[in-house]
Amino acid sequence: MNNRLLKIVLSSVGVLSIACLIAILYLKLDEPAFLKHYYDIRTYEENEHQQEISFNLVYVTNVGDKRTVTQIDFPESPEMIVHASEYSHMNSFPWVSDQTNSPGEVHGRYSVRTIYCQVDLFAENIETDGKVISQANVHFSDGSKMDVDLGEFHFYVHRTMDQSFESVSSSGSSDGSSSTRYRATEEATLVSVESPMLHRFADRLDLKINGYVIDGINGLKIEEGKYLEVKSKLYTGEDPLNVYAMIDLHPEIIYRNAAGDTRSLRFYNIDSLYHSFNFMDLYRYLSAREVF
Amino acid sequence: MRYGYKKIFWGVFIATFSINLGMLQILPAFVGWMVVASGISVLQENSVTSDYERPKTISFILIGVSLIGSLITLFQGAQVNLPVALLFYPLIVMAIELLLFHRLLEAAVQDFSAIDDNETAKLYTSKDRTFIILMGITLGMVTLSIFLNLQSVGFFAAIIAVVTRIYLLTTINSLSKEVWENPYETEDPDDDIEHSVI
Numbered sequence: 001m002n003n004r005l006l007k008i009v010l011s012s013v014g015v016l017s018i019a020c021l022i023a024i025l026y027l028k029l030d031e032p033a034f035l036k037h038y039y040d041i042r043t044y045e046e047n048e049h050q051q052e053i054s055f056n057l058v059y060v061t062n063v064g065d066k067r068t069v070t071q072i073d074f075p076e077s078p079e080m081i082v083h084a085s086e087y088s089h090m091n092s093f094p095w096v097s098d099q100t101n102s103p104g105e106v107h108g109r110y111s112v113r114t115i116y117c118q119v120d121l122f123a124e125n126i127e128t129d130g131k132v133i134s135q136a137n138v139h140f141s142d143g144s145k146m147d148v149d150l151g152e153f154h155f156y157v158h159r160t161m162d163q164s165f166e167s168v169s170s171s172g173s174s175d176g177s178s179s180t181r182y183r184a185t186e187e188a189t190l191v192s193v194e195s196p197m198l199h200r201f202a203d204r205l206d207l208k209i210n211g212y213v214i215d216g217i218n219g220l221k222i223e224e225g226k227y228l229e230v231k232s233k234l235y236t237g238e239d240p241l242n243v244y245a246m247i248d249l250h251p252e253i254i255y256r257n258a259a260g261d262t263r264s265l266r267f268y269n270i271d272s273l274y275h276s277f278n279f280m281d282l283y284r285y286l287s288a289r290e291v292f
Numbered sequence: 293m294r295y296g297y298k299k300i301f302w303g304v305f306i307a308t309f310s311i312n313l314g315m316l317q318i319l320p321a322f323v324g325w326m327v328v329a330s331g332i333s334v335l336q337e338n339s340v341t342s343d344y345e346r347p348k349t350i351s352f353i354l355i356g357v358s359l360i361g362s363l364i365t366l367f368q369g370a371q372v373n374l375p376v377a378l379l380f381y382p383l384i385v386m387a388i389e390l391l392l393f394h395r396l397l398e399a400a401v402q403d404f405s406a407i408d409d410n411e412t413a414k415l416y417t418s419k420d421r422t423f424i425i426l427m428g429i430t431l432g433m434v435t436l437s438i439f440l441n442l443q444s445v446g447f448f449a450a451i452i453a454v455v456t457r458i459y460l461l462t463t464i465n466s467l468s469k470e471v472w473e474n475p476y477e478t479e480d481p482d483d484d485i486e487h488s489v490i
Contacts, residue, residue: 001421002394002421002424003398005421006424009424009427009428010387010390010391016436017380017435021376024379028376063441064379108440
């Protein structure tokens with residue numbers, strides 16, 4: 001009687017564990033999958049700001065992957081030195097080492113890792129304005145390397161100039177909507193909104209300036225003391241690939257000031273950098289990426 | 293017999309709660325299984341009715357598998373990616389444990405039947421069945437927690453594993469307190485002398 005029960009239990013567990021093993025092997029990634037990053041990256045003319053250029057890269061790997069990223073090179077800009085680490089630079093308790101365990105958020109069979117990158121432009125006088133980077137060579141702690149299609153990084157130089165607007169308020173929400181208000185210190189006429197990546201998100205971005213879509217702002221006058229309000233909402237849409245895209249756009253509003261000089265003003269409220277990951281969404285995302 | 297079961301009890305106890313002294317594991321699981329194996333040897337010596345050869349062989353396998361487990365633990369700290377199949381190592385150990393204690397309880401039931409203590413035999417048949425069911429649930433939960441890798445599932449798997457282990461320990465403990473009227477096991481040799489005089 002008990003022997004029969006034992007056989008049933010052992011065979012059921014055997015079948016279950018074989019099914020789980022097959023599922024684990026199926027869900028296993030051959031190599032880490034980097035999310036797509038669409039970043040406008042601000043650099044400065046003055047040297048004292050140069051060391052502050054930092055951004056995060058996010059990738060998904062297998063839960064048991066003990067490797068960490070130690071170095072990143074950009075083949076399109078080999079002179080750019082990137083300090084990359086999966087351990088945050090901002091550890092408030094330096095005596096507590098978090099390097100014993102693999103870093104990252106664990107979601108089922110996957111681990112979502114963040115690489116903290118700092119670009120060193122201080123040592124070399126590197127021309128960054130207009131530079132576009134989409135590829136990276138990623139080096140791991142076990143000595144392995146992989147070529148990664150990062151997405152698109154657009155570097156630009158932030159130039160300090162007399163502005164006709166002063167920032168008043170800014171707000172953002174986790175649903176992707178955000179709003180920024182400026183007050184005109186003199187009369188200004190809007191011309192256009194420039195951004196190399198806005199077209200990518202045209203179908204899921206609702207961007208309005210003082211209630212107008214960006215194609216309709218040419219000639220829009222903002223009188224002195226009046227407000228310029230930029231409202232945006234980035235929708236996720238149906239495509240699972242959009243769910244986990246890392247986005248940080250800094251579009252530029254081109255305008256003419258009272259003297260008729262062309263000026264520009266960047267606004268920073270189109271971003272999607274903090275995702276709440278979960279196993280099923282990660283599976284859908286990775287399936288859409290066809291990594292299995 | 294009582295001494296044998298007491299040894300098995302402490303063996304299981306050590307194997308369950310491996311004692312660590314800082315980084316050093318002073319009583320690793322395989323030591324516990326060695327104590328269990330020696331306990332089974334004691335039972336084998338004292339029982340003529342039952343076959344303890346099978347549980348003994350299984351306990352030796354368990355010692356070997358636990359030794360391999362200690363080696364895996366050594367590598368876990370290292371920055372080495374272990375093969376996926378090793379994820380299922382705890383399942384293999386638990387399945388062998390299930391086989392071992394089922395055979396052991398089966399042998400105990402045979403011993404009770406041989407001395408016509410059918411009531412106790414029935415009791416331990418039922419305890420064996422409960423143990424198999426509890427262990428089956430544990431194995432299922434552990435398999436799921438390995439696959440899903442979710443803390444909540446792992447937590448429930450750990451709770452059910454602890455309940456199963458406590459059930460096993462209490463069963464072995466009660467076996468060590470049973471009356472074994474085995475003609476080859478004399479609790480007090482003086483009793484026999486008195487009987488022979490009378």
